[in-house]
Amino acid sequence: MDTAEVTSTKKRKKPSSLPIKIDYVVQPNRWTDARYETSLIGQKLLNAIIFNLQDAIQISFNNKDYTQLTLWKDCNSSSKINIKIPLRDISIPQHYDRLKSALKSMVGYVVEIPTEKKTIRLDNLLTAEIPETPNYSSVIDIYMEKHVAKWLIEIEKDSSGHPIQWTRFMYQVAQSATTKRLFKIGIRN
Numbered sequence: 001m002d003t004a005e006v007t008s009t010k011k012r013k014k015p016s017s018l019p020i021k022i023d024y025v026v027q028p029n030r031w032t033d034a035r036y037e038t039s040l041i042g043q044k045l046l047n048a049i050i051f052n053l054q055d056a057i058q059i060s061f062n063n064k065d066y067t068q069l070t071l072w073k074d075c076n077s078s079s080k081i082n083i084k085i086p087l088r089d090i091s092i093p094q095h096y097d098r099l100k101s102a103l104k105s106m107v108g109y110v111v112e113i114p115t116e117k118k119t120i121r122l123d124n125l126l127t128a129e130i131p132e133t134p135n136y137s138s139v140i141d142i143y144m145e146k147h148v149a150k151w152l153i154e155i156e157k158d159s160s161g162h163p164i165q166w167t168r169f170m171y172q173v174a175q176s177a178t179t180k181r182l183f184k185i186g187i188r189n
Contacts, residue, residue, distance in 0.1 A: 028165060040178070042099075043180045045103065046106070049144075055069060080145055081143070082141060093134040125144070125148060
């Protein structure tokens with residue numbers, strides 16, 4: 001991450017750095033407000049998943065068809081998408097056991113998705129494939145049912161088609177956080 005030095009922070013008077021290029025993440029408030037228990041590493045993994053869905057979220061945000069993206073067509077399964085997340089984006093190999101533990105709990109997360117038939121569909125958030133022995137070039141494969149990904153991608157719209165109920169935050173700040181609460185600080189609409 002390219003950074004530019006800032007002279008000092010206001011309270012502690014110590015040097016701080018911010019990224020030169022800031023990546024903003026937009027996500028639906030239904031995900032921001034979701035109740036789930038996870039560790040800091042788990043939160044970073046969830047952020048990375050949403051970050052990898054940003055192209056689709058931005059296309060949906062502008063009322064266009066995101067299902068034409070390669071992400072939507074590249075998986076062997078017609079009902080799932082595959083998100084590849086480098087381990088170095090979330091943690092270091094020495095913390096692999098914590099990441100593995102966080103992934104195990106996320107596989108069990110149940111999402112409730114309203115359907116057009118006025119029912120609620122219950123599903124798991126994701127399926128994951130991880131290397132047995134990690135290194136800095138290791139990749140985590142996240143598989144997600146397309147209807148679950150759609151639930152994470154599509155932001156509610158008002159009657160005129162304008163997006164409502166969404167949050168925006170800085171990805172690099174969230175990924176360098178030392179507490180889970182920091183990522184929730186963002187711009188809500």
